[in-house]
């Protein structure tokens with residue numbers, strides 16, 4: 526359900542505050558991974574300003590064509606995928622995160638590239654508004670990237686796991702399926718509750734034709750979650766603390 530306009534403005538403001546807090550930990554010379562989605566777009570915009578004003582010199586690789594286009598337009602120097610390329614820090618959004626920093630990602634269809642960069646990063650920092658932090662994952666439908674040929678069998682297999690799969694439609698032409706940047710289909714799996722994300726991830730990995738799933742487990746080191754006008758740091762096993770308490774990466 527879409528939130529009413531005032532709530533959606535509030536969430537957008539929270540996203541921007543989290544993005545601004547993340548920018549504090551970007552250091553000159555860093556190689557960055559740039560996430561995808563509305564929260565990551567705030568970060569890229571702020572980073573672009575810092576680069577333009579000469580406050581930061583960084584290089585970056587983006588997790589989607591959309592983020593790459595935004596970064597290019599803002600003059601952020603971009604690196605192509607290459608062997609040996611590692612990222613000091615990747616800043617990305619999430620659709621859901623739990624207190625152990627297990628994530629659901631892929632609402633924008635960028636889960637594959639996002640997981641590739643997250644895995645090649647020393648530090649994955651998630652930025653999010655207050656609606657994203659949940660006690661248990663699964664309310665947000667879990668996205669899968671699926672090879673088109675394999676679709677019918679993937680749908681069968683996900684249904685057997687209790688995930689009520691729905692093939693995602695193209696936003697601009699609802700009669701057509703949405704495609705990832707790789708040209709694959711996206712399937713949203715409505716589990717409602719995922720009490721054991723590790724088990725679900727292991728099961729999804731065995732389905733032929735599933736290129737990637739949107740469970741990000743053990744990948745994020747910290748999250749910046751805005752609650753009202755306060756940005757809080759969330760780390761596994763730690764009570765959330767104000768982001769202003771950290772001078773370095775949390």
Ligand SMILES: O=C[C@H](O)[C@H](O)[C@H](O)COP(=O)(O)O
Pocket residue numbers: 560561562563564565617618619620629630631632633634635636639
């Ligand atoms: O594929 C998209 C990504 O995983 C996004 O980071 C995620 O959907 C969150 O997007 P937003 O910041 O727009 O809520």
